[in-house]
Amino acid sequence: MTQALCLPTVFLNGEYMPLENAKISPLDRGFIFGDGVYEVIPYYDGRGLRAREHLLRLQRSMDELYLTNPYAIDKWEATINELIARNGGGNVGVYIQVTRGVAKRDFPPPEGLTPTVFMMVNPLATPKPEIYAKGISVASLDDNRWLKCHVKSTALLGAVLLKHESSLLGADEAIMFRDGYLTESSASNIAAVKNGVILCPPMDNLILGGITYVLMMELARKAGMPMEVRRVSRKEVRAADELWILSSTKEVAPIVLLDGKPVGHGADAGKPGPMFKKMYELFQQYKRDLPPAARVARAAE
Ligand code: PDD
Numbered sequence: 001m002t003q004a005l006c007l008p009t010v011f012l013n014g015e016y017m018p019l020e021n022a023k024i025s026p027l028d029r030g031f032i033f034g035d036g037v038y039e040v041i042p043y044y045d046g047r048g049l050r051a052r053e054h055l056l057r058l059q060r061s062m063d064e065l066y067l068t069n070p071y072a073i074d075k076w077e078a079t080i081n082e083l084i085a086r087n088g089g090g091n092v093g094v095y096i097q098v099t100r101g102v103a104k105r106d107f108p109p110p111e112g113l114t115p116t117v118f119m120m121v122n123p124l125a126t127p128k129p130e131i132y133a134k135g136i137s138v139a140s141l142d143d144n145r146w147l148k149c150h151v152k153s154t155a156l157l158g159a160v161l162l163k164h165e166s167s168l169l170g171a172d173e174a175i176m177f178r179d180g181y182l183t184e185s186s187a188s189n190i191a192a193v194k195n196g197v198i199l200c201p202p203m204d205n206l207i208l209g210g211i212t213y214v215l216m217m218e219l220a221r222k223a224g225m226p227m228e229v230r231r232v233s234r235k236e237v238r239a240a241d242e243l244w245i246l247s248s249t250k251e252v253a254p255i256v257l258l259d260g261k262p263v264g265h266g267a268d269a270g271k272p273g274p275m276f277k278k279m280y281e282l283f284q285q286y287k288r289d290l291p292p293a294a295r296v297a298r299a300a301e
Helices: 029-033 051-064 073-086 129-134 157-168 211-222 234-238 274-288 294-300
Strands: 009-012 015-018 036-044 091-099 116-123 136-142 173-178 189-194 197-200 227-229 242-247 251-258
Touching: 009 073, 015 073, 029 091, 036 051, 036 073, 051 073, 051 091, 051 211, 073 091, 073 116, 129 251, 136 157, 136 242, 157 173, 173 234, 173 251, 189 211, 189 234, 197 211, 211 227, 211 242, 211 251, 211 274, 242 274, 251 274
Parallel strands: 136 173, 136 251, 197 227
Antiparallel strands: 009 015, 009 116, 036 091, 091 116, 189 197, 189 242, 242 251
8 A cells, every 4th residue: 555645635826626636837946946945834733833933934935035925924824724624634744835936947036937836734743652752863964055054945955865864874863063063953953951951053044943943942941941052062962961853743852872872871871861851741731732723713613
């Protein structure tokens, strides 16, 4: 049996349709140049986790590409809600892609193109409880991506190859360093813990400013967990008590093996640490407290 790639109804350029009817020109600049941006937004039973922040980041990514946002934020939200409803709800990651549109192949972006807008929903592949209990492995790699990693661009070949190289090294994910300092993973942020302090690489152009990462920092601040936002050296990562990986699809998960060696020290070495367990609980509580979905609330009135 082949695994379904995604749920059946997608949104393309203003219309909802079965995936098999969604057709895009090979001259689309997203296909030819990777000239586009994207978002992945987690929704739990119709309740978006910081959906607005994701849409604001989509706007910032478009601004970086000199791309005009085809929709106002309310229209994005309404379209997402409709797409989720048409796919039966549940816990889903909403994938949004906006490209510059279709044009004769030429490097300079032509004026006045109509952007291509594509959306699909995929079951949220949030890690199973055993991942939280056991943790994941990472391999150190040099971050050789471009210098605009704060843009959520669909031009992801650097990340694709780094992820592939980490699996060739037998690890679940990559942990990347630039000039000897921690950046992030190929599709997630990374934080380290040392002596009870959460060490967070700054959200500059070298990493994507993750929505999950920002939420984690807020939760830590509210709970009084000590935190420092600063550059974190490779040496500090190697000596960390805990390492965490964060993204919309992974939430917050513990890294327990770094280049084949257990993360942490003493009895906790190679196991999810106490600070992770606290953050995991805070995150789950935040999810439980998400306001009800607008559509569900209306239906119940
Ligand atoms: N990736 N860093 C990179 C390079 C990412 O691609 C992502 C997200 C993150 C975490 O961002 P957020 O917490 O907003 O999901 C950090 C998504 C999930 C993806 O590409 O599928």
